[in-house]
Amino acid sequence: MARLGILAGGGALPPAILQAHPDAYVLTFAGVQHLMGPDAPVFPIDRIGAIYAALREAGVTDVVFAGGLSRPALDPAQFDDDMRALAPHLLAAMQQGDDAVLRLVVQTFEDQGFAVRGAHEVLPALTAYAGLVAGSQPTDADMADAACGFEILAQTAALDIGQGCVVANGLCLGFETLQGTDAMLRFVSETPEKLRHAAKGGVLVKTPKAGQDLRVDMPAVGPDTLRAAAKAGLNGIVITAGNVVVLDRPQIAKVAEDAGVFLWAAEPQA
Template sequence: MERLAIIAGSGALPVELAEDHTKAVLVSLSGMSHDLPQTREHHFEKLGGLFADLKAQGVHEVVFAGGMSRPDLDPAEFDSFMIETAPRLMAAFQQGDDHLLRLVMRLFEEQGLTIRGAHELLPEAKAPKGLITGPTPSDQNLADAARGAQILATLAPLDLGQGCVVASGLCLGIETLQGTDALLDFVARTPVHLHRTAGVFIKAPKVGQDLRVDMPAIGPETVKHVAEAGLAGIALAAERVLILDRVRTLGLAASLGVFIYGLEEI
């Protein structure tokens, strides 16, 4: 395998990748949080310097991992590469996150770097098909999961989020820029009489999304918030969503009576 660089954002995924690929170059972007003890920090405004550093380290493959916020760019700090790239970048900033991520990937590929997906490097983290842990979902649970999948597929062209909550066929909320935790907190504060039954949190990539970056993932915090929202379980797009900190996540779900289920068609 060619030498790998992990472009680290927040959350457990970069940590798991770093533990599994101990010779990887660990990189972070200034102003973006991460949980790695030490990285080679670069400013997004000086992307040309990042590429030069990766080449100097013998890096040929790159994986983007973890949550990454849009950088606050200062054009006065742009290096020559960014000055040349600015028109393309500014156009992407006016569109959704998916467009911006696709451009960033193209920039790396244009430098001769191969983009690897986290799911390629941690295949055991992918959600399998069927019941993964917890109680068996009811027919209503599965119907709500199918309804959620339909909602996410319909919203995909708008480049919004990767999750929603459905109870008794009714959508209680969709994931937007604020993320999964904010969605589940909103659902937790929804009046009980609007739930009818315990609902389901559905997580899936957007239709046509490049899974090499921004692949959906859940972890222990997701399970905790699902339980606090009074939901019955979590439905995931099988093979297309990652389960992070797997042992703890599955154990917590089982102890809280929350099912995790991999949907084959979503």
Template sequence: MPGAALAIVAGRGSLPRLLVEECLRRGRTYWIVRLPGVSLDWAEGHPSIPAEFEKPGRLFKALRSAGVGDVTFAGGIRRPELNPLRFDFKMLALAPKVLAGLRAGDDRTLRVVAEIFEAEGLRLVGAHELLTDLLAPEAVLTRVKPGAGDREDADRARAIVDALGRADVGQTAVVAQGLCLGIESIQGTDAMLGFVAKTARDLRPDPSGARGVMHKAPKPGQDWRIDLPAIGPDTARAAVEAGLAGIVVQAGGVLLLDRAEIVKICDAEGLFLWGRSAGA
């Protein structure tokens, strides 16, 4: 909707802040939707709308009053623990659909959320549509390049991620010397890498062989408007702690948050960062 205000449903991480900075650069009106349990120290002084998961009716009324036409979801959001005693009338009507979605995988849950917002006449806009330069390019972005063993591990990791995505489980896997050292589930990428850091040395069959590759990509059929995978400097540091040889992300399908810093960390620690085409 040209000229409509943008609501940024702000989760964890730097992506919501980057979207606010882009709105300021373009002179676009925006509102930060603040969710319970999400700390946004950087957001003080910015226009915001508080939200409660149990009271969507109140949120939609506030969005209409603020002239919001477009909504983007940005950053990590944990599944809420809903209190039925606090449901407003809108939530009471939506409860069967919402609760069914929460019992399914993340992708199904997010599709339910998208349907609810669209039913209110709001247009969903993907963060990648607003910050196009954050999408990973098709290239090896670091000085270190993947070797033959790394490429074999990358192939294996991608096959595992494809299977995880079809089951609506996760978007990331780590493989070393053909062995899967970790898969992403509801705990997230950095928790998975923490697990790999604690266990990988004992699991790699050949200490002198390939050290391992993390592969991250969208799930098949995923709605990019509401959930697109991303990595940032913290992920790069966690990959270093896990002793990996490199990180592979799907080119054009993963956001690189602070690309320069990610590359700097990888270069300093001898890791590669590879934006790989989905068909390559």
């Protein structure tokens, strides 16, 4: 019988998956702040062979990568044989961007005989159906800004830069880069009023890049994202249905009501 292994990063997603799959085997990585408790085994990524061995010893057949994980600082002196074999390919992939790195990681675990599952596959309720998820109905102006944001992200997808942007009255106020969504929203919140006089309100648009492997890099929004959007003066967040993780919906509903913002799921772009 299949057993799930959760390779846990930071944030609320790994605990949510564990709650749904209490028999899963959990491990996390050295240097990663996580919510899996003190008993979760910790492995340095430099010794990836030990990770394979631990998964096999635990009877794991399927693995899911869940939670935030930044690029690790690798120490060649600590490499085991498996990492030494992987390192040249990993370094080459890093020069091509995050998508290339994630594709290599998936291929590596598949080559070891593990089936790689997406968080949305092991916890289907994570994503949203098209329509209003929380808050009040977005206006026509909000939807026009969302359409502009989707177009911006579609045009930049091949550059492998980010998964989100902020648009207000047709003006792009921020674009997600390596620093992530929270940093982008802080940047938007700090935009001087004189530059935003014609860009009141606005929306955060969040969607996967074209060709992105959703098994290991699905965008996510949660209550903190909605709070940050409200603090940045936005009217709400627009995501794509079925391919963005929505965390802690009861709390999202409360934040939306308290802050007067919305979360809307649009049909994926053709």
